[in-house]
Amino acid sequence: MNALIGQPVRRREDARLVVGRGQFTDDVQLPGMVYAVMVRSPHAHARIRGIDASRALGMPGVLAVFTGRDLEGVLGSVPTAWIPPNSDLKQTPHRPLAVDTVRYVGDAVAMVVAEDRYVARDAAEAVVVDYEPLPAVADVMAAVAEGAPLVHADAPGNIALHWKAGEVPDEVFARAEVVVRQRFRQQRLIPNPMEPRAAVAQYDSATGHLTVWMTSQNPHIHRFILAGILGIPEHHLRVVAQDVGGGFGSKISCYPDEALVAHAARVLRRPVKWVEDRSEHFTATTHGRDHVQEVELAGRRDGTIEALRVKAWANLGAYLSTAAPGVPTILFGLIVNGCYRIPQASTEVFGVYTHTTPVDAYRGAGRPEATYLIERMIDLFADAIGMDPVEVRRKNFVPRDQFPYTNPFGITYDSGDYERALQRALERIDYAALRREQAALRAQGRYLGIGFSTYVEMCGLGPSEVAGAVGFQGGLWEHATVRVHPSGKVQVFTGASPHGQGEETTFAQIVAEKLGVPFEDIEVVHGDTDRITMGWGTYGSRSLAVGGSALAVACQRLVEKGQRIAAHRLEAAVEDVVFEAGRYQVRGVPDRSLGFQEVALQAHLAWNLPPGVEPGMEASSAYNPSNFTFPFGTHVAVVEVDPATGAVELKRYVAVDDCGTPINPLIIAGQVHGGIVQGVGQALWEGAVYGEDGQLLTTSFLDYAMPKARFFPPIETEATVTPSPHNPLGVKGVGETGTIAATPAVVNAVIDALKPWNVRHLDMPLTPERVWRAIHGKGAQG
Amino acid sequence: MESTEDLVSISVTVNGRRYADQVEPRWLLAYWLRDRLGLTGTHVGCDTSQCGVCTVILNGQAVKSCTILAVQADNGTVxxxxxxxxxxxxxxVQAAFSEAHGLQCGFCTPGAEMLAVALLEENxxxxxxxxxxxxDGLLCRCTGYQHIVQAVALAAERKGRGA
Incomplete structure (x- = not known):
């Protein structure tokens, strides 16, 4: 049997997906199914004086209209699931449908259910809501200003949380040779997986069981939270997420909509389907990022960084979404030093309520916000002391021999070799030659920019004890069951819930190699709370590091059980039996051996098992990691800026990533490409724009610029391999690295290109207008 | 709900099979394919004809089926x-998408494939x-497009060899 770990095995999910036979939530068709449409607020902030649904209810085919009042005492509030300690978190009730007050454009006020989707849409438009508009605030800094309209009466100053880590005294900055200060705006992004959110619910009145098919990255978490909102016993609720069309964090959260659809199915005794349309996605699905950061760096003229101090205001939107309080605190504030040995560092964060769509995890979740600020500060520091940004990075890297390295916030980085990845990237782009080309082109009036990002990130979430210590209201271990059938066929049940990551393939590779069973004999089952014992889901680049490790442990248990059975059958001592390439063999006696699948059959038959060995061949593992994983690497962007138009062209992009031991390089490349394109999207094009009145002005793909194929050169990828020492596979997460790394690489490149105009910093997205204004000294945008 | 008098008779050949149906004039082709014919491979990703995941080939041309009415396909071939x-x-094209890892979540894949088929017909x-x-008419949030581009190139190469 050939080794499968590390091979570019073609994905088995493709067999159904390339022929259009995937089973996405909107593909679920049930007899008697009816359709729900949400009536959403067009106002950012308004009092609801009354709702008149009579005309809608009179329309043929309309079955019901639910309002917030109808559901009082029926459905619980939608809770947040992250309560960071010592943050004075102001939790405010989030009713599934607004009762008296709407707090953002897109806040649902009513749900209409009708026989078909067109009628439901007509009826939703016939629901008359009498609003009294109120003053609103959308901008995070405006929300904390004196006299700003309050989003919640019980959150004074709109402060939802105040969190601090570390302390750097003022004297450090007063005494420093060099101090660099910069204010950064991390614009708000809209996740936009290509599949909008959707839910189909079916209630079985005979058993009281409720099944919800939904677009979920974590069905068990959704079951846990939905059970609470619906007041249904958790074991009577089944959540199914078969094929999910991308998530990027937006399908972690528990929203009101899925609970409402489930409730409607329970009340109407009909299957109910709801599918978000794209414009609804823009307002009703969580957004990402949206910080204002004030950053101070103290250092020496020789390039040594001495201290870093970060103060950030994070816009959390109108309600606290599922993971929202943890994203700009724990996932951001504890890793702002990046891959640099900075002796003193501190982060202070204000989480702020505004009259906007709730903000939650978006690919990278906190770590892009941290990486951007430190990678930008490195370039600003290099500029201030007249040193090459590459040299500043080198000088401050955590050296290879210092791992495990504990950063100033007490986070222990598992392993790394930052210098090696940087060196690879420098060689690949031929840095010295590129700088010469840049100088030559400048003389011709062409402006090339070279930008670096030498990132590290914290993923593979994570030890459950840490989850508890930082206030995450769940565990972060993962469950796996490996079931070997009498015929030797294997089913794997994983609590990870892939939605594009290809774990039906990579997990089968792991099992095939560990058990020596043919790849074709293994099926990976995911996304169904009734079939899978438990799971915490797919996010935070955790599925392979945690879910994959659970599988490896379960396989090892099966191998050990098989060894006892094989030894018994081969009449040898257990320690004399070795397991290699799927066969148990008596050491030194090649003709006395048994295959794993034969042993599995014997285990099932149980005619002759050694004493103390139970029949059957199934093992589970609930794997709780001992640490996060810390993938790292160097990304280099080369851009050209056209001073006449301000347009930025991405000319070259080189990524050297280290995600530990690779399982499937083809899938890794795909993750890296996709991540980078999303990161470049933030740097150059994407941004949610709110008007001062709280109207979202970007509500379609016409207004919100998504990255497209023709904006990119081929991305060049390379890998270094530094295994993680603390999981059985040596793997690190790779799902978010590209997004985390790419944004600052591109912005650093553009600022580098703008050197001749002494542009120190520009906030994202670096649209042609913004760049043109900087070049031509026309001040800030519009 | 409209009365039956408002329904329009259409006859459309879809994937080589002829379907006759009574449809409301406002029904979109995408939903007619999905809800009436059960052909759920055609997905809907936006409502402003930007994302292209609903792309089908109507009378030889790639079109976005979420912005075409079912009645416009009358007497046509889809x-x-x-x-x-x-x-x-x-x-x-399908084989190449799988081989080049031109898909991740698979939601945009049917649209991407139909676009590729139409492109290779023309060029x-x-x-x-x-x-x-x-x-340009396709949005994919997973792949960064690179493997999609490679998949289309691979399909072109194979077709060129008469595979």
Missing amino acids: LTVEGLAQDGTLHP PHPTEAEIREAL
């Missing part, structure tokens, strides 16, 4: 992703730049 494979053999030997240009 090819959807379900009609690409013949006798259990993948279309070269059997596209350059990389032409492929990227042709994909």
Whole structure:
């Protein structure tokens, strides 16, 4: 049997997906199914004086209209699931449908259910809501200003949380040779997986069981939270997420909509389907990022960084979404030093309520916000002391021999070799030659920019004890069951819930190699709370590091059980039996051996098992990691800026990533490409724009610029391999690295290109207008 | 709900099979395919004809089926992703998408494949730049497009060899 770990095995999910036979939530068709449409607020902030649904209810085919009042005492509030300690978190009730007050454009006020989707849409438009508009605030800094309209009466100053880590005294900055200060705006992004959110619910009145098919990255978490909102016993609720069309964090959260659809199915005794349309996605699905950061760096003229101090205001939107309080605190504030040995560092964060769509995890979740600020500060520091940004990075890297390295916030980085990845990237782009080309082109009036990002990130979430210590209201271990059938066929049940990551393939590779069973004999089952014992889901680049490790442990248990059975059958001592390439063999006696699948059959038959060995061949593992994983690497962007138009062209992009031991390089490349394109999207094009009145002005793909194929050169990828020492596979997460790394690489490149105009910093997205204004000294945008 | 008098009779050949139906004039082609014919391979990703995941081939042209009315397809011929494979053999574009890892979540894949099929009909030997240009009508949030571009190039190469 050939080794499968590390091979570019073609994905088995493709067999159904390339022929259009995937089973996405909107593909679920049930007899008697009816359709729900949400009536959403067009106002950012308004009092609801009354709702008149009579005309809608009179329309043929309309079955019901639910309002917030109808559901009082029926459905619980939608809770947040992250309560960071010592943050004075102001939790405010989030009713599934607004009762008296709407707090953002897109806040649902009513749900209409009708026989078909067109009628439901007509009826939703016939629901008359009498609003009294109120003053609103959308901008995070405006929300904390004196006299700003309050989003919640019980959150004074709109402060939802105040969190601090570390302390750097003022004297450090007063005494420093060099101090660099910069204010950064991390614009708000809209996740936009290509599949909008959707839910189909079916209630079985005979058993009281409720099944919800939904677009979920974590069905068990959704079951846990939905059970609470619906007041249904958790074991009577089944959540199914078969094929999910991308998530990027937006399908972690528990929203009101899925609970409402489930409730409607329970009340109407009909299957109910709801599918978000794209414009609804823009307002009703969580957004990402949206910080204002004030950053101070103290250092020496020789390039040594001495201290870093970060103060950030994070816009959390109108309600606290599922993971929202943890994203700009724990996932951001504890890793702002990046891959640099900075002796003193501190982060202070204000989480702020505004009259906007709730903000939650978006690919990278906190770590892009941290990486951007430190990678930008490195370039600003290099500029201030007249040193090459590459040299500043080198000088401050955590050296290879210092791992495990504990950063100033007490986070222990598992392993790394930052210098090696940087060196690879420098060689690949031929840095010295590129700088010469840049100088030559400048003389011709062409402006090339070279930008670096030498990132590290914290993923593979994570030890459950840490989850508890930082206030995450769940565990972060993962469950796996490996079931070997009498015929030797294997089913794997994983609590990870892939939605594009290809774990039906990579997990089968792991099992095939560990058990020596043919790849074709293994099926990976995911996304169904009734079939899978438990799971915490797919996010935070955790599925392979945690879910994959659970599988490896379960396989090892099966191998050990098989060894006892094989030894018994081969009449040898257990320690004399070795397991290699799927066969148990008596050491030194090649003709006395048994295959794993034969042993599995014997285990099932149980005619002759050694004493103390139970029949059957199934093992589970609930794997709780001992640490996060810390993938790292160097990304280099080369851009050209056209001073006449301000347009930025991405000319070259080189990524050297280290995600530990690779399982499937083809899938890794795909993750890296996709991540980078999303990161470049933030740097150059994407941004949610709110008007001062709280109207979202970007509500379609016409207004919100998504990255497209023709904006990119081929991305060049390379890998270094530094295994993680603390999981059985040596793997690190790779799902978010590209997004985390790419944004600052591109912005650093553009600022580098703008050197001749002494542009120190520009906030994202670096649209042609913004760049043109900087070049031509026309001040800030519009 | 409209009365039956408002319904319009249409007859459309989809993937080689003729379907006669009574439809409301406002029904979109995408939903007619999905809800009435059960051809759920055609997905809907936006409502402003930007994302292209609903792309089908109508009378030889790639169109966004979420912005075409079912009645506009009357007497027409529609090819959807379900009609690409013949006798259990993948279309070269489908095979290439899998081989080049041109898909992750798979939601935009049917649209991407239909666009690729239409491109290769029109331009059997596209350059990389032409492929990227042709994909302008498609949004994919997972792949970063690179493997999609490679998949289309691979399919072109195979077709060129008469595979």
